[in-house]
Amino acid sequence: MGIRYLEAKGHDSREETGVISFVDGSACSYRIIKSDRRTMALQVTKAGEVFVRLPRRLPFKAGHELVLKNRDWVFAQVEKIRIASEKKSAFHWTEGASVLLYGDCRLLHIKSDPKKKAFCVQDTKEGLVVSGPVSSYEENELEAAVKEAVKLWYRREARGYLESKAASWSAFMKVDYGKIAIRDQATRWGSCSARGNLNFNWRLVLLPEELADYVVVHELAHRLQMNHSPAFWEIVERELPDYRLRRRELRRYEGEVYQKY
Incomplete structure (x- = not known):
């Protein structure tokens, strides 16, 4: 259980991706994106996508470590989105709803x-x-x-x-x-x-x-x-x-x- 790098691009690349596994056996991918920013940030979008925003000066390793450190939080956010999506799919505007x-x-x-x-x-x-x-x-x-x-x-x-x-x-x-x-x-x-x-x-x-x-x-x-x-x-x-x-x-x-x- 941990992190697997999907791809490691060249030294000057602005992006790198990885996969993190969770305690229940599931996993999700994430993207690390470098830009002109001062701090690191971890984001889970409403669609369940996971992003790490990283200053250009930091190595990609710092992004992977941030995801690993916050694995429980990432899992909770992704799981919440998955459950909400299932409820939405199960609901229908039909008789008796x-x-x-x-x-x-x-x-x-x-x-x-x-x-x-x-x-x-x-x-x-x-x-x-x-x-x-x-x-x-x-x-x-x-x-x-x-x-x-x-x-x-x-x-x-x-x-x-x-x-x-x-x-x-x-x-x-x-x-x-x-x-x-x-x-x-x-x-x-x-x-x-x-x-x-x-x-x-x-x-x-x-x-x-x-x-x-x-x-x-x-x-x-x-x-x-x-x-x-x-x-x-x-x-x-x-x-x-x-x-x-x-x-x-x-x-x-x-x-x-x-x-x-």
Whole structure:
């Protein structure tokens, strides 16, 4: 168990690759890339690729040693990405699937309604009911159409939901803001521009309400402190004394939410 060099290029080469093995018998390859930087860095991308960034002055051996030293961390990151990918592959936007809304699980029901030209989504006691021209689609096309219809419905639901929260919290915190945009952001839950415009991720509608409140309060606090200084966190804590707990819970949802939705 250790490192095997895949290739050792010439002295002036900027890249070298290797393979590291893990305690469970699995292995993964990695690339060492030299550039005009001052420090070493180890990175695992969202696709599960492993990179070592190395200053030109250091030998490739230093990069290999960095990977070996951090083998447990690399394994944990790669394994987390693999599990998330499997969950995403196992999930399908089909009848009976379980989807989130305000932190609760809803069953997805798909009903044929030939009279409708497009899919309509309703939140009912049964769950999320998607009705529309089912027979007009092939099986693989139907799933994609259902997914897009539900995501569009989520986004519309999120707008009214988050606009209402922003209005309530801004009045309570005595701050103002500009426009609100609901976005399909890959990694961020929200942001606040220098002009006071607020951006929110539509996926907040999937989460428990207290987590959406945390994101709204966080972004409104930037109207008083455009940074993450101690003064900023004092503002957040004044409004939400348990904000640390909410922040940890928000991170717990990230894997499922960003992979599935």
